[in-house]
Amino acid sequence: MGKSVIELTGISKTYGKGDGAVRALTDVSMNVSEGDFVAILGASGSGKSTLMNIIGLMDAADSGEYFLDGVDIMKSRDSALTRMRGEKIGFIFQRYNLIPKYSVLYNTALPLLLSGMGFARAKKKASDTLERVGLSDKLRKKPAELSGGQAQRAAIARALVTDCPLLLADEPTGALDKKTGEDVLGFMRELNETAGKTILMITHDMHVSGFARTVVRIEDGRRVEA
Ligand SMILES: Nc1ncnc2c1ncn2[C@@H]1O[C@H](COP(=O)(O)OP(=O)(O)O)[C@@H](O)[C@H]1O
Numbered sequence: 458m459g460k461s462v463i464e465l466t467g468i469s470k471t472y473g474k475g476d477g478a479v480r481a482l483t484d485v486s487m488n489v490s491e492g493d494f495v496a497i498l499g500a501s502g503s504g505k506s507t508l509m510n511i512i513g514l515m516d517a518a519d520s521g522e523y524f525l526d527g528v529d530i531m532k533s534r535d536s537a538l539t540r541m542r543g544e545k546i547g548f549i550f551q552r553y554n555l556i557p558k559y560s561v562l563y564n565t566a567l568p569l570l571l572s573g574m575g576f577a578r579a580k581k582k583a584s585d586t587l588e589r590v591g592l593s594d595k596l597r598k599k600p601a602e603l604s605g606g607q608a609q610r611a612a613i614a615r616a617l618v619t620d621c622p623l624l625l626a627d628e629p630t631g632a633l634d635k636k637t638g639e640d641v642l643g644f645m646r647e648l649n650e651t652a653g654k655t656i657l658m659i660t661h662d663m664h665v666s667g668f669a670r671t672v673v674r675i676e677d678g679r680r681v682e683a
Pocket residue numbers: 472473479480481499500501502503504505506507508
């Protein structure tokens with residue numbers, strides 16, 4: 458494994474102010490090396506999604522340091538963060554977040570189309586990526602016509618299509634039965650091992666975190682020994 462892609466030092470985050478304030482993260486530090494497959498393991502409400510939102514440049518920490526690929530995130534402008542998010546990070550969610558009215562092919566091509574790629578090229582790239590995840594025969598289907606495992610593979614294809622080096626997955630198997638979840642996790646491990654993708658996955662489930670190489674545990678917003 459190579460250099461640090463993610464370097465978090467002393468990250469804290471509180472939602473709201475005064476009496477209603479909720480402290481979600483306290484002094485969290487962690488590094489993710491290039492090529493690693495890291496699970497963030499913690500109970501519901503421990504601060505996992507808050508941490509993922511900060512790492513995914515969708516929310517800002519109140520204090521601490523965050524370097525993504527050597528860039529000082531706390532000092533970056535919103536426009537730079539938006540660009541980095543598009544270029545570097547692919548997101549995978551528990552509920553897939555596919556757009557119901559679009560075909561699997563169009564859902565997968567969308568990040569490319571949004572970044573300005575022409576339709577023919579985007580379609581070709583999306584169908585190549587869908588082949589990689591084993592969905593070549595589902596290009597014309599709508600998300601509702603897929604099984605849960607197929608929908609999550611489509612979502613993984615959408616995350617992969619931009620060739621971003623980092624995948625962030627928030628409870629990627631949370632909506633799947635055990636066997637289908639294991640298939641998806643096995644596929645993620647293969648992406649890590651053979652395609653060299655750096656993966657950061659959130660889970661509350663120790664069985665799921667067992668698929669990762671490195672486990673980071675959080676409890677009540679603090680990092681604890683794994
Ligand atoms: N937008 C928000 N406003 C207020 N409190 C929040 C918000 N998001 C999360 N929280 C609180 O922050 C804590 C951590 O939540 P979260 O990061 O979602 O944990 P997890 O993903 O581990 O379940 C919880 O106490 C939660 O209720």
